[in-house]
Amino acid sequence: VPDVESRVDDLLVDLMNEYERPIYSFLLALLHDADVALDCAQDTFLRAYENLRKGKPVNSAWLYTVARNRAMDEFRRKRRVQPDEETLAQVPVHEPTERRLAVEAVLAQMSPLDREVLYLFDIAGFKTDEIGAMLGVRGTAIRQRLCRARERFRVLYGAES
Amino acid sequence: MTAHVDELLARRTELSATEEARVRQHLDQCPACRETAAAYASQTVLLRAMPMADPPPALRAGVLARVHQPAPVPWWRRWPPALLLGPAGALVAAAVITLAVLGHSGKRSSSAMAPRSSHTPVPTQQALPRSTPLTGGGGFHPIPRRHGPKAHVHRPIPTAASGPGLSGTSGAPSVAQQIVPTFTPAPSGPAFVPAPTVAASPTAKRPVPASHGGKQHTGPVGSGAASPPTPVVQPTAVVAAASPRPHPTGAPAAPTAAAQPTFVAPVKATPAPTVAVAAASTAVAAAPPTVLLPTATPVPTPPPPQIPSPVSGLPVPSPTPSPGP
Numbered sequence: 001v002p003d004v005e006s007r008v009d010d011l012l013v014d015l016m017n018e019y020e021r022p023i024y025s026f027l028l029a030l031l032h033d034a035d036v037a038l039d040c041a042q043d044t045f046l047r048a049y050e051n052l053r054k055g056k057p058v059n060s061a062w063l064y065t066v067a068r069n070r071a072m073d074e075f076r077r078k079r080r081v082q083p084d085e086e087t088l089a090q091v092p093v094h095e096p097t098e099r100r101l102a103v104e105a106v107l108a109q110m111s112p113l114d115r116e117v118l119y120l121f122d123i124a125g126f127k128t129d130e131i132g133a134m135l136g137v138r139g140t141a142i143r144q145r146l147c148r149a150r151e152r153f154r155v156l157y158g159a160e161s
Numbered sequence: 162m163t164a165h166v167d168e169l170l171a172r173r174t175e176l177s178a179t180e181e182a183r184v185r186q187h188l189d190q191c192p193a194c195r196e197t198a199a200a201y202a203s204q205t206v207l208l209r210a211m212p213m214a215d216p217p218p219a220l221r222a223g224v225l226a227r228v229h230q231p232a233p234v235p236w237w238r239r240w241p242p243a244l245l246l247g248p249a250g251a252l253v254a255a256a257v258i259t260l261a262v263l264g265h266s267g268k269r270s271s272s273a274m275a276p277r278s279s280h281t282p283v284p285t286q287q288a289l290p291r292s293t294p295l296t297g298g299g300g301f302h303p304i305p306r307r308h309g310p311k312a313h314v315h316r317p318i319p320t321a322a323s324g325p326g327l328s329g330t331s332g333a334p335s336v337a338q339q340i341v342p343t344f345t346p347a348p349s350g351p352a353f354v355p356a357p358t359v360a361a362s363p364t365a366k367r368p369v370p371a372s373h374g375g376k377q378h379t380g381p382v383g384s385g386a387a388s389p390p391t392p393v394v395q396p397t398a399v400v401a402a403a404s405p406r407p408h409p410t411g412a413p414a415a416p417t418a419a420a421q422p423t424f425v426a427p428v429k430a431t432p433a434p435t436v437a438v439a440a441a442s443t444a445v446a447a448a449p450p451t452v453l454l455p456t457a458t459p460v461p462t463p464p465p466p467q468i469p470s471p472v473s474g475l476p477v478p479s480p481t482p483s484p485g486p
Contacts (some may be wrong), residue, residue, distance in 0.1 A: 009225075009228065009229075011424050012224070012225075012228065013225075014424065015424050016221055016224065018422065020216050020220060020221060021213045021214070021215065021216055022213060024213075024214060024216035024220060025213035025214045028214050034217070038216070038217060038219060038220055038223075041216065041220050042220055042223045042224050042227070045220075045224045046224060046227060046228070048424075049224070049228055052424060052425075055425065056425075057423045057424060057425045058423070058424045058425075059422060059423040059424065060422070099207065099210075100210075100211060100212065103207050103208065103211055104211075118204075118208060119208070121172065121174075122204065122205045122208040122209060123208050123209060123211065127175045128172055128175065143168050143171070143172055144168065146168075146171045146172055147164075147167050147168045147171040147172075149171075150167075150170075150171045150200075150201050150204060151167075153204050154197075154200045154201070154204070157204070157207075
């Protein structure tokens with residue numbers, strides 16, 4: 001039994017090696033709060049650990065869905081829709097550039113729903129039907145939302161630059 | 162048409178070949194859509210070039226600490242049995258004394274109004290002739306007592322509780338109050354019984370720690386806390402670790418969910434090990450057979466019943482697990 005449990009621990013470490021940064025970045029992009037993103041990421045990986053212990057599979061879509069749902073819980077609980085620019089600026093990132101700041105500013109002005117669809121499609125690389133399955137809506141709704149989000153991004157980024 | 166093209170342009174990276182051909186054909190004729198396509202494509206480049214934030218070290222440290230912390234013992238297990246039984250015994254004694262006192266006083270008050278004894282069938286015999294027109298029967302039919310000899314302790318309670326509310330009149334108890342013992346409430350039972358249920362709620366939120374506490378499983382509710390310790394069955398760990406990172410920084414490669422590695426852990430399952438392992442995929446069979454049931458089945462057992470094992474039901478190659486609520 002200890003051998004198997006250590007194997008689960010190893011799997012958790014592998015999982016975190018693979019997805020710690022993507023999930024945390026995703027949560028940070030959604031929540032714009034480093035502390036809350038940290039809590040949500042921890043809860044996500046703890047949920048993953050529970051699944052692993054039960055022998056259930058865990059993959060990228062599962063992690064993003066759990067993380068997204070956890071972030072939505074935070075939105076509902078704290079009504080933290082407004083971005084916290086100071087907190088975001090304190091988050092260490094690689095190679096900060098003005099373009100990155102402009103993109104972050106644009107993302108910060110978008111609604112969380114538009115932001116998450118853009119993030120899941122462009123950055124996480126999911127297809128619209130997969131995002132719909134993750135968010136519990138039809139793929140057509142995701143495609144419409146993605147189109148609106150792109151238009152919104154286009155307008156905001158033009159204003160920023 | 163433009164709205165439809167905009168939607169296609171918004172998800173251009175996932176278009177099929179025929180859709181892409183249609184889009185290209187339209188773009189050749191529509192400068193506005195070409196501009197839109199360029200803007201959307203630049204969005205993808207911009208977003209994929211976004212560096213990922215470094216997770217703070219507290220993230221991993223916190224997860225591993227909460228995973229490895231010993232299982233917190235519920236408060237009712239932290240107390241020694243003597244201390245736990247002490248208040249419980251006091252509660253039981255208090256309940257018995259209270260009921261006895263109430264029964265005694267109730268008996269005196271009811272006996273002052275009308276002679277009544279719960280031990281003798283005299284009231285029943287007196288009341289039965291008044292109820293015979295209703296039942297149509299005749300003679301004496303002793304009504305079986307449902308609560309045994311302890312019923313007399315509880316009987317005064319419904320009389321006192323329902324007396325003013327039901328009858329509102331003074332005088333002898335009604336026929337139903339006297340002859341129907343089913344109005345007597347069931348014995349209240351030990352009042353401390355719900356305590357573990359209430360106190361068990363904190364365990365639901367607690368993360369599942371590593372079971373350093375031996376077999377004291379403290380997982381979430383329903384995760385096997387009530388099940389006996391079972392042998393570990395599936396020692397296989399299927400990790401498609403060969404797949405690249407889903408989105409490396411600045412890399413334009415967009416992994417799809419089909420290429421996602423799936424992590425499957427060993428599982429603690431009921432003793433249906435051979436079936437579970439045999440029913441698993443070849444990837445599972447290729448795993449090192451290290452922990453295959455060391456002591457679970459010392460005696461050659463018949464093929465276990467086809468219990469839907471959580472292992473055999475897993476689509477091992479690349480499933481899309483359903484995230485819980």
